[in-house]
Amino acid sequence: MRLLFFAGSTREGSYNKTLARLAQHIATANGIEGVLVDLRDYPMPLYNGDLEAEQGPPQKAAEFKALLAEYQGVFIASPEYNSSVTPLLKNTIDWVTRVRAKGETGLEVYKSRVFAISGASPGYYGAMRSLLNLRQILEVGVGATVIPQQLALPRANDAFDEAGSLKDKAQQTLLKDVVEKLAIAAKRFAG
Numbered sequence: 001m002r003l004l005f006f007a008g009s010t011r012e013g014s015y016n017k018t019l020a021r022l023a024q025h026i027a028t029a030n031g032i033e034g035v036l037v038d039l040r041d042y043p044m045p046l047y048n049g050d051l052e053a054e055q056g057p058p059q060k061a062a063e064f065k066a067l068l069a070e071y072q073g074v075f076i077a078s079p080e081y082n083s084s085v086t087p088l089l090k091n092t093i094d095w096v097t098r099v100r101a102k103g104e105t106g107l108e109v110y111k112s113r114v115f116a117i118s119g120a121s122p123g124y125y126g127a128m129r130s131l132l133n134l135r136q137i138l139e140v141g142v143g144a145t146v147i148p149q150q151l152a153l154p155r156a157n158d159a160f161d162e163a164g165s166l167k168d169k170a171q172q173t174l175l176k177d178v179v180e181k182l183a184i185a186a187k188r189f190a191g
């Protein structure tokens, strides 16, 4: 059983990348195999139906879908833009659904693994509204299972210490719980 970690931001100093990195470290420290990837390595054009009709889904969407398929559990750190998910994250989720073999709906890769979501924001709500939207996209939109445990991290600009851990021990414990519950659910999914 292996877990994949990524953030819905490609920004160099992204708080959500820091959160995804910390979650991956927590997994590794607890004997859970986890890999961190950066969406910067999977650039895709903004979805456009004409583009898809002419060229099909981009190669990077196929690559990202193949990557997802290698992991039984996926952790997403989701930033909040105007109360919702980033266009980058939504576009990536959307394109992956368009990579379809004959007879497939495109949702198989989402339905057959388990997700955990968390988010970080310098604001007061800690990306909570982004998480509500992301949960809807994943569960209602693409049929994924998302575990109930999640961390919404407010004031992210002052939340991490120099080692990349959370200064607030209660928040660190919450994130550990998210990772552990994801691993348990992923093992169940893996059968």
Ligand SMILES: Cc1cc2nc3c(=O)[nH]c(=O)nc-3n(C[C@H](O)[C@H](O)[C@H](O)COP(=O)(O)O)c2cc1C
Pocket: 007, 009, 010, 011, 013, 014, 015, 016, 017, 079, 080, 081, 082, 083, 084, 120, 121, 122, 123, 124, 125, 126, 127
């Ligand atoms: C277009 C835009 C809209 C934003 N809207 C929100 C918002 O609704 N709520 C919030 O907490 N932060 C909002 N922010 C601030 C982001 O949380 C902040 O830029 C954060 O650092 C982005 O995540 P990252 O650090 O992982 O890149 C917004 C930022 C941008 C660029």
